[in-house]
Amino acid sequence: MRELLLMCWEFFKTGLFAIGGGMATIPFLAGLAQNYPQWLSVADLSDMIAISESTPGPIGVNLATYVGFHVFGVWGGVAATLSLVLPSYIILILVAKALDRFMKNRFAKGAFITLRPAVTGLIAAAGYQVFRIALFREGALLMGAALLFCALLFFTQWSKTQKLHPVVWIAVAAVAGVIFQF
């Protein structure tokens, strides 16, 4: 029970500080993997990101349900998801009327200009963690994985293929993983 409450508290904090949508929740979950290895590993987190990208629903919500289920079963998933959405529910209800004025406030505008590059850095740091476990095993670079990474990075940026849904690249990588035995 204490463990469940602790998890809900962690997801409440994530919901409170993850500003900018789904991707912004990833650094917080990477932090969970660091502080609570008994709940999830970085490899688990990566699996969850792939599953969340390939299934319907907002990524942040999917990730919370998945982590909660992983740790405490069905009710863990429900509890984690509700904890994640609770802070924004409270905040939006409290400030719903003043929101338009808030958005035009120069202090708010300034804060968002400095916040966005910092959040970009946070997501990059989470990407770096997944990058390390995906491309290296026991300190050695996996050549096949490195080649696949470069190819996928190219295709997700190339103007002709960048609009394709992430599910396509996840499927390609799964097939490559099976064929070349990553």
Next chain:
Amino acid sequence: MRMKLYMKLFGAFFRIGLFTFGGGYSMLPMLQREVVDKYGWATNDELLDCFSISQCTPGVIAVNSATLIGYKQAKLAGALFATIGVITPSIIIITIIAATLQNFMHIAAVAHAFAGIRVAVAALIVSAVIKLIKSNVLQQPAEDGKQGPGPFFKRHWLRLLLFILSFAIVAFFSVSPIFIVAGAILTGIALVGKAAA
């Protein structure tokens, strides 16, 4: 009568949750169809405003949009039904997947597939970061005259420094992202009105 509106809100956002893959901007067409075209709960402009507010407030964008539109229609209870509606499909689908996946993870081919998928996830995140660097770090914030936060924010090095610091602190020292978010907000507030010297 009120219950009917609550169920409509729940149903509309349930469908939005069910048919949106990936979140963020990918949900906008579905929101437009349900909220603007089908029920007339908001105009297209109101929806876009609501969407940008959702991006700037904490939490998941889709959920925040649901809360705002639900609140606009039927106050607290409306917000509650819309919010629960948008998260219910995820809870059901992800629980089923998570429950079945555990039975397959020990198969060697499945393990190899997920090792491959990890590479794709790394590439997708790095790719998203490249796009975010272009829009959030390298691009000048929009000019809005006297209402703007001040000329200091035009400096590229300021945004670049924040990006690098945030990355390095979290990647190489285990500092909670909470401190980075709070620090970046405070930095922005402290710099408002600073003249470009």
